[in-house]
Amino acid sequence: MTTPLLEIEDLHARVCDKEIIKGFNLTINEGEVHAIMGPNGAGKSTLSNVLTGKPGYEVTSGSVRYKGRDLLKLSVEERAREGIFLCMQYPVEIPGVPTSTFLKHAVNAVRKHQNLPELDTMEFIKLLREEGKKLGIGNEMIKRPLNVGFSGGEKKRLETLQMSILKPQLSILDEADSGLDIDALKVVAEGVNALRDGRRSLLVITHYQRLLNYIVPDFVHVFADGHIVRSGDKNLALELEEKGYAGFVKES
């Protein structure tokens, strides 16, 4: 049997002395798409932050293995270079840093780690044009400071562009669909699906079944109060859409 890509066992984590992740278990194999759905405040974003190593998130017990290695020992940038990508719910604005400059630094940092030659400006621009075109991201947007003044939909498209360029092994999409109109949703979903090659894996966090019509998951998990309360196939998402979380979440 091959090693799973990601193996989370009995994970407990807290933010500001408050336990948010409580006994979380999940295994993701190469090529699989997992969806996580759950009520507001359940801890979904917290889980994605813990997986990317955001400072301030403290793991109190449990383990996370990525490609068989202890993920929690790696720094934020090492995780990213090893192929973990978080498509953020709220991408950060960075005034003064042109989007293209930022992307070039990111691409070359990852390439360097993979012992690939760094892209020069011409090669990079070519790559950016090709991938940008698919997502409707033009030259003008790429010259602007990173995310500054971008609309909600534009920010999400830029996150997707980064994913297409960096080609991560494991993409975590935290509400990639929020703030997208119907056409943009399709564009983003196409961008994400283009990464599905049978080896790359996805962890899709969403509130809406609609996204899962485009990015069809292999597994759906209901996440409440810091852990998974039920797992199933894509039909579970339809059931949730119909009945809401009431049947899954314990009365507290």
Added chain:
Amino acid sequence: MSALLQNISLIGDEIPWLGKLRQKGREAFAAAGIPGAKTEAWKYLKPRELDADDYVFSVSATPKSVDALPFDSYRLRFENGRFCPEGSNLPLQAEVVPLVETFMDKEGRAPFYAEQTDWIEKYPFAALNMACLNEGIFIRIPGGCRLDKPILLDCHICCGGENLFSALHNVVVLEGGAEAEFVEYYHYTGEVKSRYFNNIVNQIFIAENAVLHHIKVQDEAFKAAHIAFSPVCVGAGGRYESFCLQLGADIARNETKVMLNRAGAECEVNAAYKVDGWARADTTTDIEHLAPCTISRQLVKGVIGGQSKGIFQGKIHIAKDCIQTEGSQLHKALLLSDGAEVDVKPELEIFADDVKCSHGAAAGELDQEQLFYMRSRGIGQEEARQILIEAYLDEVISKVGNEQIRAWIKLLLHGE
């Protein structure tokens, strides 16, 4: 410090006005002494410790080989505080001569700039500079002339065993409608821990409708002292635009006093500093709006690391009846370490109605969310910090109009 002036022997002391001016400088410096914490204008920098050092003038100038800079210029070389004609090329369209050449007038008259030194009592280091008046450059851009290349004052110190003292006194005159770029570059090679002292005065006169772009880069050794004072007079419709980059020195002050003398005179005084170790970088400005319809703008941004210290003292004075005047001033600092310190003192003196005047100051740290975002894309912690620092300073560096000089400044700041 006292030995410096005792042993000094300068040519031209027999010229009455010159001897008197140097004497006046000596007296003003002796009366004021080197200011310490109790002198309001110097309370943050506290340069008193310089008094304990003994300094000497360099005997002669042996120019080092000249490094190419990434922009074309008329280059005037100073080595250890001495002018080097060999390493210099001068423009033909303008009068550019060593300052000493302005000392000999047939009738024995003082050049006009010597009479415009009523500030001498208030500026002890400028008084010291005057006591040593000898080295420097006199630049006169004739009316209507637009110089095709910047004039570069390339001041290099070769640090050795002794504590070198260099007193440069430059006079820059732009006649009506003239336009020029004036670049000062202070740098060093040799022993990084040796003490030396660059003491500079730039007297700048901008006549009606003339424009001066003044760029200064101070990249001094770790233990160096660098104290500069630029009094600037701007005439009707004239414009003074300056940008100063301070990179290092133990004690550094770049002080600018702009007198907007006639209606329509404008100035833009910008600066950036990036300091580390135990460096102290002081930017002091004094903008005097002395006529109606004058405009001044200032933006100063600093990046402070290690145990270093950034200082900004900015004064805007709007005289009586100077209506429809605008003055704005903003200082921002980025503190990179717990030991970093910033001292800011804005001062507004407004004696006129119908004016727009604003000032602001902000100090902060690198944004953790921004750092995390970049790192989560694979960019290393240090690289991410550098990108943010670069972006931070870019706001003020982008105000440098000359693209080649802007690129040079970025190169000095951030490397290739």
